[in-house]
Amino acid sequence: MRYNKSFLLLLLFSLLGTGLMAQKGKLRKAKRLMEDYNYQAAIDVYLKVLEKYDESEAKLNIAECYRMLRNSDEMEYWYGQVSLMPQAPPITLLYYAQALQMNGKCQKATKWVREYLKLMPDDTRARFLEKACEESMVDNLRASGDLYDLEVRPELSSNADDFSPVLYKDGEKERVIISSTRDRVKSKFPTKIVEDKWTEDGFAQLFDFELTLKDEKKYIYDYGEPEKYAKKIRKTPRHIGPITFNADQTQAYFSATDLDGKAGNEDGVLRQKIYLVNKKGDKWDKPEGVDFNDEGYNVMHPSLSKDGTMLFFASDMPGGFGGLDLYASYMEAGRWSVPVNLGPTVNTEGDEAFPFAHGEGVDMTLYFASNGLIGLGGLDIYKVTESYGAWLDPVNLGYPINSNKDDFSITMNETKTYGLIASNRDNGEGQGDDGVGDQIYSFTKLSISVEVIVFDKATEMPIEGATVYTACSSVDSYTTNRDGKAFLEVGLDNPCDFAAEMLNYRPNNVRTKAADIKPGQTVVIQIPLDLERVFDVGGTVIDGYSEQPLGNALVRLKSDCEGTLNELSTLTDETGYYEFLEINEDCDYQLIVSKDGYTKSSSTFTTRNIGKGDEAIEVDLAINCLPGTADCPDQKKFPEDCLPTGNQDENGYDECEDQEGNKNYIDVNGNKIYMVTPEGDTIWFQRPEGVPEIVHIFYDFNRANIRPDARPGLDSLVAFLEMFPQASVRFTSHTDARGKRRSNQRLSNRRAESVVRYLMRKGIPKKRLKAKGMGEKVMLNDCYDGIPCTEEEHQENRRTEFTIIDWKEDGTELKSLKRMDGISVDPCQGCPEAPAVEEENGRNESTSSTN
Numbered sequence: 001m002r003y004n005k006s007f008l009l010l011l012l013f014s015l016l017g018t019g020l021m022a023q024k025g026k027l028r029k030a031k032r033l034m035e036d037y038n039y040q041a042a043i044d045v046y047l048k049v050l051e052k053y054d055e056s057e058a059k060l061n062i063a064e065c066y067r068m069l070r071n072s073d074e075m076e077y078w079y080g081q082v083s084l085m086p087q088a089p090p091i092t093l094l095y096y097a098q099a100l101q102m103n104g105k106c107q108k109a110t111k112w113v114r115e116y117l118k119l120m121p122d123d124t125r126a127r128f129l130e131k132a133c134e135e136s137m138v139d140n141l142r143a144s145g146d147l148y149d150l151e152v153r154p155e156l157s158s159n160a161d162d163f164s165p166v167l168y169k170d171g172e173k174e175r176v177i178i179s180s181t182r183d184r185v186k187s188k189f190p191t192k193i194v195e196d197k198w199t200e201d202g203f204a205q206l207f208d209f210e211l212t213l214k215d216e217k218k219y220i221y222d223y224g225e226p227e228k229y230a231k232k233i234r235k236t237p238r239h240i241g242p243i244t245f246n247a248d249q250t251q252a253y254f255s256a257t258d259l260d261g262k263a264g265n266e267d268g269v270l271r272q273k274i275y276l277v278n279k280k281g282d283k284w285d286k287p288e289g290v291d292f293n294d295e296g297y298n299v300m301h302p303s304l305s306k307d308g309t310m311l312f313f314a315s316d317m318p319g320g321f322g323g324l325d326l327y328a329s330y331m332e333a334g335r336w337s338v339p340v341n342l343g344p345t346v347n348t349e350g351d352e353a354f355p356f357a358h359g360e361g362v363d364m365t366l367y368f369a370s371n372g373l374i375g376l377g378g379l380d381i382y383k384v385t386e387s388y389g390a391w392l393d394p395v396n397l398g399y400p401i402n403s404n405k406d407d408f409s410i411t412m413n414e415t416k417t418y419g420l421i422a423s424n425r426d427n428g429e430g431q432g433d434d435g436v437g438d439q440i441y442s443f444t445k446l447s448i449s450v451e452v453i454v455f456d457k458a459t460e461m462p463i464e465g466a467t468v469y470t471a472c473s474s475v476d477s478y479t480t481n482r483d484g485k486a487f488l489e490v491g492l493d494n495p496c497d498f499a500a501e502m503l504n505y506r507p508n509n510v511r512t513k514a515a516d517i518k519p520g521q522t523v524v525i526q527i528p529l530d531l532e533r534v535f536d537v538g539g540t541v542i543d544g545y546s547e548q549p550l551g552n553a554l555v556r557l558k559s560d561c562e563g564t565l566n567e568l569s570t571l572t573d574e575t576g577y578y579e580f581l582e583i584n585e586d587c588d589y590q591l592i593v594s595k596d597g598y599t600k601s602s603s604t605f606t607t608r609n610i611g612k613g614d615e616a617i618e619v620d621l622a623i624n625c626l627p628g629t630a631d632c633p634d635q636k637k638f639p640e641d642c643l644p645t646g647n648q649d650e651n652g653y654d655e656c657e658d659q660e661g662n663k664n665y666i667d668v669n670g671n672k673i674y675m676v677t678p679e680g681d682t683i684w685f686q687r688p689e690g691v692p693e694i695v696h697i698f699y700d701f702n703r704a705n706i707r708p709d710a711r712p713g714l715d716s717l718v719a720f721l722e723m724f725p726q727a728s729v730r731f732t733s734h735t736d737a738r739g740k741r742r743s744n745q746r747l748s749n750r751r752a753e754s755v756v757r758y759l760m761r762k763g764i765p766k767k768r769l770k771a772k773g774m775g776e777k778v779m780l781n782d783c784y785d786g787i788p789c790t791e792e793e794h795q796e797n798r799r800t801e802f803t804i805i806d807w808k809e810d811g812t813e814l815k816s817l818k819r820m821d822g823i824s825v826d827p828c829q830g831c832p833e834a835p836a837v838e839e840e841n842g843r844n845e846s847t848s849s850t851n
Contacts, residue, residue: 027057039065056085060092067095070406070424072378075099083112090119094126102377102404106133122765125322125350125372132374140475141376142399147447147489150400153420155223156209157439158182163204163422164242164301164354164409165440168249174211174221176411176420177229178440179204179241204239206254219418219444233277233284238270242354242409244304250279253311255300259287272300274313292329292339303355305364311336312355312366319761322349326368343753344760345391346384348372353379354409358416369408370394377404381421388746389704390753392481401443415521417445447489449522454484454500457528461742463502466529472496482749498525504561504584505529531584535607537617538579541572541593544601544622544643549576553595553623558777561587567777583607591619594782598623600640603659638666683812692716692723694816697755699798700826704750706758709823713816714755717802718762727807730770731755734801736794737776737785738828748773755800780818791827796820 026049033042043065046058063078079096082088093116100109110133113126120126131137156162160181167176181204210224233240233254243254254277257270275287293299294317301314309331314324317339325347327339346352350372358365364386369379373394380402382394396402401410405425412419422438454466462484467477470490478486480500490496499509510527541553551574559566561584572578583589585607594600601623622643638644642656642664649655653665653673663676675683694717697710706714721727733751735744752771760766776785780796783789802816 027055030058030061034061034065037068039068056082056087059085060088063092063095067099070378072099072102072405076103076105090116093119094123094129097126097129098371098377101129101133104377104404106138109133122767124348124766128348128372128374132376136476137374138376140398141374141396141402147445147491148400148443149218149446150441150443153223153440153442156420159437161204161438162440163438165411165420165422166243166245167411167413167420168245170249174213175208176211176223177206177208177241177243180207180226181205182207183228203257204241206233206241206243219442221442233287239272242301244302246304246308247306251304251308252277252279252284253290253302253304254287255302255313256287259289271295272298274299274302274311290329290336292336298324301354303357305357306360310357312357313339314353314355315339321347321760322351322372324351324353326352326355326366342391343757344766346394351379356410356412358412367397367410368394369406369410371406376402378406378424379408381407381410387481387483389750392483395487406438416449419443447491450488450490450496450498450525451522452478452480452486452488452498452500452525452527454480454486454502454527454529456505457530463505463529466500466502466505468527469499469501470496498527500527500529502529504532504587506532534585535583535610535615535617536579536581537583537589537591537605537619538577539591539619539621540576541578541595541621541623542576543598544624547622549574550595550598550623551576553578553593553598555621556592556594557583558590558592559584559587565774565777585610591621593621593623595623598625599638602641639664639672642666681810683810685812685814692719694720694802694804694814695819696799696801696816698795698823699751699800701794701798701828702747703826704747704754706754707824713819714758715762718759718764720804720807721759721764721768724804724807728768728770728805729759729802730772730805731800731802732772732774732778734774734778734797734799735776736789736797737779737783737787738794739776741775745773745775748775751800791825794828795823795825 026045030042030045030049033039033045043062046055046062046065049055049058050062059078059081063075063082066074066078075095076099079092079099082092083096093112097109097113097116100106100112110130113129113133117123117126117130132141156165156176156178158180162178162180162182164179165176166178167174169175183205206229207226208229209226212222212224214220214222229243233252238257238259240256240259241254243252245252253274255272255274257272259273259275273293274290276290277287278285290299290311297315297317299313299315299317303312304310305312311329311331313327313329315327316324317327320341321344326342328342329336329339331337341347342352346368348370350370352368352370352372354369356367358367365383366385367381367383369381371379373380373382373396375382375396376399381397383397384391384394386392397410401407401421403423403425405423407421407423407425409422410419411421419442421441421443423441424438452468454463454468455461456463462480462482464480464482464484466480466484466486468480468486468488469477470488472490473488475488478488480486495511497509497511499507501507506529508527508529510525512523512525537557541550541555542548543550549572551572553572553576554569555572555578556567556569557580568580568583570578570580587608588604588606590602590604592600592602601621603619603621605617605619607617624638624643638654638656639658642658644654644656645663647655649665656664656666658664661678665673665675672685674685677683695713697713698707699705699710700707717729721729731752733748733755735748735751737744739747750773752773756766756769756771759769776797780799781789781793783793783797796818799818804814807814
């Protein structure tokens with residue numbers, strides 16, 4: 001689809017000699033034509049130049065013109081020429097690879113995209129293209145071929161471009177509106193006929209067709225004659241469409257250019273805007289532009305949610321992630337809000353456009369087209385859903401909805417069983433014989449949707465990253481998302497086995513038969529998994545000075561197996577003994593012991609590669625009493641995991657030894673200054689002079705947004721990462737202990753995602769960011785479940801902590817500091833003073849607030 005209004009800067013060459021003056025004139029003329037979006041005319045001029053001269057600028061710009069015209073055959077030829085030029089911009093290698101993929105030459109596309117990645121390793125479009133050309137990925141994307149019946153609709157298509165179909169009802173009549181360039185429109189301007197210089201076609205207008213259902217089972221329709229719908233709204237000699245309606249067709253939003261007959265802004269470019277029009281009786285009122293239109297950028301492709309509260313659209317406004325991004329505006333107090341970018345999960349360095357919102361509430365699905373995600377080539381159609389305020393990973397609809405050409409602008413009925421798309425794939429009948437015109441295709445769904453939910457049988461918590469298998473799908477396997485869900489399509493009336501497995505869980509399978517289920521309906525399959533428990537760990541907690549056993553000490557066991565954080569706890573008996581039974585194999589563990597009036601201590605162990613007969617693991621732990629407590633001598637501050645030796649270095653720093661045998665040197669505040677390893681290496685922990693200080697950031701109660709007092713800390717982090725471009729940051733987001741663990745886990749995930757979005761908006765690539773939500777698992781103080789705490793103490797725990805890695809060759813890590821000066825305390829209104837302790841299954845009906 002010819003929608004992309006960006007273009008490459010032309011290469012400037014010094015032309016010597018008077019004999020080249022005419023040549024320079026032709027190049028200037030062609031450049032002006034490109035700037036005026038008259039790409040076909042520019043190509044003709046450049047070809048005349050190449051008849052006499054081997055001109056690099058002409059080749060490069062011919063390739064660019066054909067890219068804007070979406071002619072993949074010519075793109076492949078000319079970018080193939082350009083790729084051999086020593087002065088070719090790096091981006092042309094990516095465009096060459098994209099053209100090769102669109103022409104079904106994935107093996108060759110992989111070669112060239114890897115050449116591009118050597119120069120531009122951070123471009124996610126290139127990474128996705130490389131992934132999309134893997135044989136297994138191509139097979140998976142084409143595996144849904146038997147699940148849809150798709151065919152071109154000559155009744156709706158023409159010899160021009162036809163796109164953006166919209167199904168709607170006019171009373172009891174089913175109708176469809178499309179955008180089409182089939183007509184040349186008369187204008188009030190001095191030119192008699194207005195045409196799009198970009199394509200030399202007419203400008204897109206709206207055409208309306210009545211649908212008459214002939215076969216309800218196969219969704220076979222008769223399509224009426226086209227009627228010009230744009231005249232009913234506003235006659236314009238420029239582009240108008242796509243259009244979207246509210247539920248009762250009393251309001252419509254559409255995008256259009258030059259609706260008022262003006263010449264555009266100062267740069268002379270006619271940009272698209274979105275207009276609202278209300279229906280009064282049988283007639284439409286005068287259109288009015290929405291508040292977020294702007295003369296400096298495009299706002300287009302509107303899609304209204306079924307409940308009328310969200311307006312999705314595409315725009316190239318500043319601050320996005322690529323060319324066109326998807327945005328949403330929310331109806332608030334009768335007005336549309338400031339648009340919100342849908343974020344890096346949906347938007348890429350490429351283009352995302354033609355959104356279509358289907359359903360409402362938690363069942364709403366957003367469909368859109370993108371050329372920056374993993375796909376078959378060109379624009380592909382994807383679907384995405386929202387979970388707890390965050391967009392999940394987009395899902396490619398696969399073949400035959402998508403092809404290796406441009407596929408976009410989907411619409412479908414309420415049951416998702418019948419719909420229409422636009423595509424310029426081969427075998428179409430539009431725009432001559434070259435197969436590059438956009439035609440309308442209909443599709444009928446021949447399958448049912450299956451939602452597989454994998455969860456922990458004991459805790460009922462969803463399991464992310466579980467692998468789901470079924471012989472009823474041609475796709476090898478599926479992976480569950482953060483909600484423990486995997487989505488797939490299977491044929492009708494087939495009994496199916498669904499199996500799920502996850503590291504440290506016993507595999508399980510469920511059989512189901514989709515009896516009496518119609519196409520488009522969804523079957524939910526629940527697969528519980530039991531945790532494997534085969535090891536026991538136990539030991540004794542003692543006083544580090546007296547070496548006497550300590551009873552009633554709290555011992556916590558943490559494990560992080562494949563990214564899933566689990567925690568158990570117990571109290572020592574009167575002999576100081578603790579134990580945890582039937583823990584997982586193939587995991588790394590951390591034991592943390594604490595007791596009122598004592599320091600904390602920790603130790604790590606592993607159940608990986610443990611031979612048979614060694615299932616019983618013994619770990620003893622020592623903790624020291626705190627200064628000022630009963631029967632405890634005055635002591636200096638030392639880190640929890642470091643036992644004092646009584647020695648000092650020449651600077652007066654106190655020495656303590658950790659469990660790995662490292663000698664740590666501590667200042668009067670208990671801060672580690674440097675460390676000497678058993679091998680004699682010295683590692684400094686102080687920040688180098690001039691390096692920004694990295695600090696924790698904090699959150700309001702039950703909120704995930706970035707507070708004003710957090711922005712300076714994040715900006716310091718950005719400055720640090722810019723100072724050390726090889727560095728990455730690993731960060732964890734936390735909540736306080738009030739509320740349910742499951743809700744707190746989700747809240748911490750959203751807090752981590754808000755930090756990712758902030759840093760990416762500041763220009764930090766996503767691959768340098770390693771984020772994780774920890775829920776209420778790790779406190780900075782003793783405010784765990786059942787412990788009464790002040791609001792200030794709870795505020796300390798609502799935080800994100802940062803660790804800078806890979807900034808020094810010696811592997812030194814730099815951790816953020818807790819700075820509470822100037823941090824506001826956001827109290828919880830009506831929260832219980834002492835939350836009840838949650839049971840191990842995560843249920844606690846007495847505490848409902850989330851933090």
